[in-house]
Amino acid sequence: MKSRSLRLEVIVDSADGAVAAELGGADRVELCDSILEGGTTPSLGMLRATLAAIDIDVSVMIRPRAGDFVYSTLEVDAMRMDIEAARGAGAQSIVLGMLRPDGAVDESRVADLIDTARPMSVTFHRAFDMARDPFDALEALIRLGIDRVLTSGHAAQASEGLPLLRSLVERAGDRIVVMPGCGIRADNITQVKTQTGAREFHASAWLPQPSTMIHRNERVAIGQGQRTPEYECNQTSIEKVRALAAALRGG
Numbered sequence: 678m679k680s681r682s683l684r685l686e687v688i689v690d691s692a693d694g695a696v697a698a699e700l701g702g703a704d705r706v707e708l709c710d711s712i713l714e715g716g717t718t719p720s721l722g723m724l725r726a727t728l729a730a731i732d733i734d735v736s737v738m739i740r741p742r743a744g745d746f747v748y749s750t751l752e753v754d755a756m757r758m759d760i761e762a763a764r765g766a767g768a769q770s771i772v773l774g775m776l777r778p779d780g781a782v783d784e785s786r787v788a789d790l791i792d793t794a795r796p797m798s799v800t801f802h803r804a805f806d807m808a809r810d811p812f813d814a815l816e817a818l819i820r821l822g823i824d825r826v827l828t829s830g831h832a833a834q835a836s837e838g839l840p841l842l843r844s845l846v847e848r849a850g851d852r853i854v855v856m857p858g859c860g861i862r863a864d865n866i867t868q869v870k871t872q873t874g875a876r877e878f879h880a881s882a883w884l885p886q887p888s889t890m891i892h893r894n895e896r897v898a899i900g901q902g903q904r905t906p907e908y909e910c911n912q913t914s915i916e917k918v919r920a921l922a923a924a925l926r927g928g
Contacts (some may be wrong), residue, residue, distance in 0.1 A: 683870075684877040685922050686736070686856065687913065688712065690719070692726040694913035699731045701882065701918025706731070707772055707800075709738030712881075712911075715803070716740060716772075718759050724766050736770035736800060737763040739790070746776040746804040753786055760793045770797055772827070774804025781809060782817040791821060801826045803859070815845055818853060825854035827879050834860030835869055842873040863920035870925065878925060882917035886910050 686705045687698040695706045708727050709716035716738045719727075728735055739759050741752045748756070756773065763771055771794050775783040782801075791799055801818050805828045808814035818826055828845065830838020835857040845855045857869050858879030866878060888908040899907055 682876065683925055685918075685925055686858075686877065686879045687918055687921075688716070688879065688881045689727075689913050691913075692723065692730045695727045695731045695735070697913040697915045698882070698918050699733050701913075701915040702922030703733060703918055705734040705736055705770070707736045707738060707879065709740070709772075711743065714743035717742060718756075721762050721766065724763060724768060728767050734769040734798075736772050736798070737768045738802070739763070739771050739773040740802070746774050746807060747778055747783075748775060748786075753790075756790060757793050760790060760797075764794065764797055768797060770800060770824075772800040772802045774802040776804055776808060779809065780807070782814050782821075784817055784821060787823075788821055791823070798824045800824060800856070803827055803829065806831050811841060811845060812848060815848060815853070815855075819849070823853060825856050825877060827856050827858045829857065829859035836860055836865050839869065839872045842869070842875065846874045861921075863917070863924045866921055866924045878921075880921055882914050882921060883911040884914035884917060886912045 684704040686707055687703040688707045689695045689698055690710060690712050698706045708719050708724060710719045711717040717740045718738055724737055739756050741755045760771055773790055775787050777783045801823045805814055805826050811831055829835045830842035832838030842857050849855050854877050855875055856877040856879050857873055857875050861869060861878055861880040890908060893908055
């Protein structure tokens with residue numbers, strides 16, 4: 678039977694962010710890189726630094742690139758090696774997701790990666806929200822033995838997907854944890870909890886921080902498209918995590 682206690686997972690992209698999440702009262706962190714692209718696999722060095730810095734569980738994103746969730750054979754090989762590295766480093770959990778071109782869960786490939794991951798816990802990420810049919814996808818994840826699924830209820834934000842999230846929670850029962858995420862804040866987490874019946878929640882707690890750089894070359898931009906400016910950094914806020922945790926457990 679899956680755990681029914683209230684749990685807060687906070688997404689972070691650094692060991693410092695993980696420390697802030699723990700101090701704020703998070704139960705688990707999801708560690709990833711390239712959060713503006715939906716999250717990709719963090720470096721092994723960052724994972725080891727994070728595991729050494731905190732005592733709460735670390736769930737590692739396993740995603741080789743941004744974009745869709747249909748992967749080549751070589752990309753799947755890379756995912757398998759990243760899972761082996763995460764397990765070897767001592768991570769408690771991994772996060773992955775894989776679809777077929779027709780929008781169904783790629784069960785055979787996901788099953789292979791789950792075998793590689795065990796005994797770590799496995800979360801299926803928001804590739805679920807790109808699946809063709811949410812209930813078919815949910816049953817596929819249950820057949821695979823996935824521990825939890827992160828979803829916004831096939832909506833832009835969890836607060837807009839509440840009816841489907843509730844239906845998924847009810848359909849899942851104790852067979853899998855349905856974890857709402859995307860756009861969850863201290864001022865709406867109680868609503869999401871009450872209207873969905875979910876027990877685990879996924880949130881970010883960013884606070885933009887100016888760079889400490891004194892010398893600045895404003896004529897140059899590193900990278901392109903949607904990105905974090907060179908002289909600003911999003912950092913996990915202890916206060917925002919604390920507010921989320923207080924609203925979840927007190928609301």
